[in-house]
Structure formats: C-alpha cells, structure tokens
Amino acid sequence: MQTTLDSSVHFVGIxxxxxxxVAMDVHPAPENHGIVFERIDLxxxxxxRCIKVGVDALxxxxxxxxxxxxxxxxxSTVEHLMAALAGCxxxxxxxxxxGPEVPILDGSARPFVAAFVDAGMKRQGAPLxxxxxxxPVEIRxxxxxxxxxxADQLSIAxxxxxxxxxxxxxxxxxELCNGTFVRELSDCRTFCRQADVDFMRANGLALGGxxxxxxxxxxxxxLSPGGLRRANEPxxxxxxxxxxxxxxxxxxxLGRYVGHRAGHTLTGRLVxxxxxxxRAFDWVVIDAEQAHAMPGAGVCHxxxxxxx
Numbered sequence: 405m406q407t408t409l410d411s412s413v414h415f416v417g418i419x420x421x422x423x424x425x426v427a428m429d430v431h432p433a434p435e436n437h438g439i440v441f442e443r444i445d446l447x448x449x450x451x452x453r454c455i456k457v458g459v460d461a462l463x464x465x466x467x468x469x470x471x472x473x474x475x476x477x478x479x480s481t482v483e484h485l486m487a488a489l490a491g492c493x494x495x496x497x498x499x500x501x502x503g504p505e506v507p508i509l510d511g512s513a514r515p516f517v518a519a520f521v522d523a524g525m526k527r528q529g530a531p532l533x534x535x536x537x538x539x540p541v542e543i544r545x546x547x548x549x550x551x552x553x554x555a556d557q558l559s560i561a562x563x564x565x566x567x568x569x570x571x572x573x574x575x576x577x578x579e580l581c582n583g584t585f586v587r588e589l590s591d592c593r594t595f596c597r598q599a600d601v602d603f604m605r606a607n608g609l610a611l612g613g614x615x616x617x618x619x620x621x622x623x624x625x626x627l628s629p630g631g632l633r634r635a636n637e638p639x640x641x642x643x644x645x646x647x648x649x650x651x652x653x654x655x656x657x658l659g660r661y662v663g664h665r666a667g668h669t670l671t672g673r674l675v676x677x678x679x680x681x682x683r684a685f686d687w688v689v690i691d692a693e694q695a696h697a698m699p700g701a702g703v704c705h706x707x708x709x710x711x712x
Contacts, residue, residue: 410524417507423611428501435530487648488516491585493700511593537659548665569624574639592640595619
C-alpha cells in the first residue's frame with residue numbers, strides 16, 4: 405500500500421550552491437498525490453508554484469538533481485531528500501519551501517530520514533504501483549555508464565575511481581530492502597576535491613558548502629573535521645545519490661542499477677530512457693509479500709542507531 409508521513413516535519417538550513425538560508429516543510433499528502441514541491445516564495449497561482457516529481461519535470465544539471473514545471477518554477481539539489489523519501493518508503497508528500505534549492509543540512513540524507521522516522525509513517529488505502537524492469541536499459545557518456553536491468557527488487561551497484569588517494573577506486577553493491585538504505589547509506593555525505601571547491605566558488609557555485617556539510621579531500625588527506633564516517637563513504641554517497649535520482653521516476657523501481665563513474669546527469673538520462681521505452685518495463689501492483697522487500701519496509705529508530 406501507499407505510505408505518507410504521520411505528521412509534518414520542518415527543516416531550516418543553508419542551500420549548497422546559493423549559500424542562502426532555506427526553510428522547508430514536508431507535509432503528509434493524500435493517496436495518489438505523489439511527491440510535490442511548492443515554492444511559496446514565488447507569485448502567481450498555486451498550480452504555477454508546484455512541481456510534481458516525475459521524468460517530465462527533470463531538468464538536466466551537472467552538479468545536482470533539478471526539477472521544474474511548465475511555468476518556469478524550479479527546485480534543485482533534491483537528490484538527498486528524494487533518497488530519504490524513497491529509502492523510508494514515503495510515496496505521498498507535499499514539500500513547501502521558500503527558495504529554489506533544498507537545504508543541504510549535513511550533506512547526507514540522515515537528517516531527513518531521522519525527522520521522518522520521528523514523525524512516523526502511515527499506510528494508506530490505495531495500492532502501490534511500481535516499475536518492474538523487463539529488459540536492460542543503458543546510457544553511456546565517455547568512460548561513464550549506467551544501466552538498469554531486471555531484478556525482483558531494487559539493488560544498486562556502484563564503482564568510482566578518483567586520482568586522490570583519499571578516495572581512489574571503490575566498489576559496493578547492496579540490495580535496498582528492509583531499511584538497508586537507512587542503515588548503510590543515509591549517513592554518507594557528499595564529497596569533492598578541494599580543487600573542485602575552488603573552481604566552483606570562483607564561478608559562483610557551492611557558496612553554502614563547508615567542511616561541515618561535505619567531505620573535502622586533497623590528495624591523500626581528508627580535510628573535513630573528523631574524517632570519513634565510513635571507510636568507503638564516497639561510493640556509498642554515490643549510491644545515495646543514485647537512489648534519489650531513480651526516485652525521479654515517480655514510483656519505486658524493481659530492478660538492478662549499475663553505475664560506473666556515473667553522476668546526476670547520466671542517471672537522469674537513464675531514467676528518461678527507461679520511461680520513454682514502454683517495452684522496457686511493466687507497471688505492477690506491489691502485493692503484501694513484495695511489500696516486505698521494499699526499501700522502507702520496517703524502518704525504525706533502531707536502523708538510525710546503526711548509522712550513529
């Protein structure tokens with residue numbers, strides 16, 4: 405069955421790229437509502453300020469996941485929030501914010517997940533529809549590629565390879581069921597190289613970035629206080645990003661995602677290619693047995709304790 409929050413949650417934080425403070429509320433929503441963002445800082449009718457999550461709303465961006473509507477309203481850096489919603493199995497929510505960017509908080513999905521678990525999730529009366537892969541779909545960009553292939557439940561395999569010794573080559577694969585996202589990925593922060601930070605700031609980006617909301621590396625050194633939360637935190641964060649980007653499909657995906665040096669642009673193109681090919685997938689109703697293997701099944705405070 406579909407799920408929403410039991411009560412609303414409130415967040416205040418800095419936007420990663422603009423550096424401005426953003427206030428955001430995530431509210432429960434009725435059955436079949438989906439995930440909808442509303443920009444209350446914009447003028448005009450409510451319909452012009454709302455952006456419903458789906459491939460039609462996806463705007464290609466290199467450094468984040470960005471959504472928009474036909475009226476020109478946009479919201480960016482949604483990937484960690486979308487990963488948290490998907491990882492907690494929340495299918496219906498109304499997200500109200502007073503700016504064009506979701507707050508970065510600590511650079512991971514954990515603050516969102518913790519707030520959702522505290523608020524509680526409730527089952528709704530409508531059945532949950534999912535996208536089940538029938539055949540592989542693949543997108544390549546130079547040396548990077550990403551693929552979705554048939555599987556009974558969502559799993560993510562990712563490989564990264566960076567010249568900095570603090571990151572290097574990392575690979576991990578996980579089945580994203582029964583709270584695995586919360587326990588294994590949700591606390592892993594975005595990361596970047598110090599040289600990339602300098603370049604972005606010189607071009608008016610990452611103005612809200614800091615050592616407190618990102619893992620910054622230079623060569624073999626981790627510059628952020630406290631170092632890494634996990635030895636392979638970078639590849640785990642890439643998997644977190646992929647979780648959020650896949651959620652832009654607008655429904656849970658039953659399939660195996662494989663990413664090699666992939667990023668937001670590549671995964672976004674992959675989701676677009678999937679939804680544009682009706683031969684590549686079926687819409688299926690999640691029954692009671694399958695529900696136990698979905699990402700948010702059984703998520704509780706004990707799962708959060710493991711990431712502490």
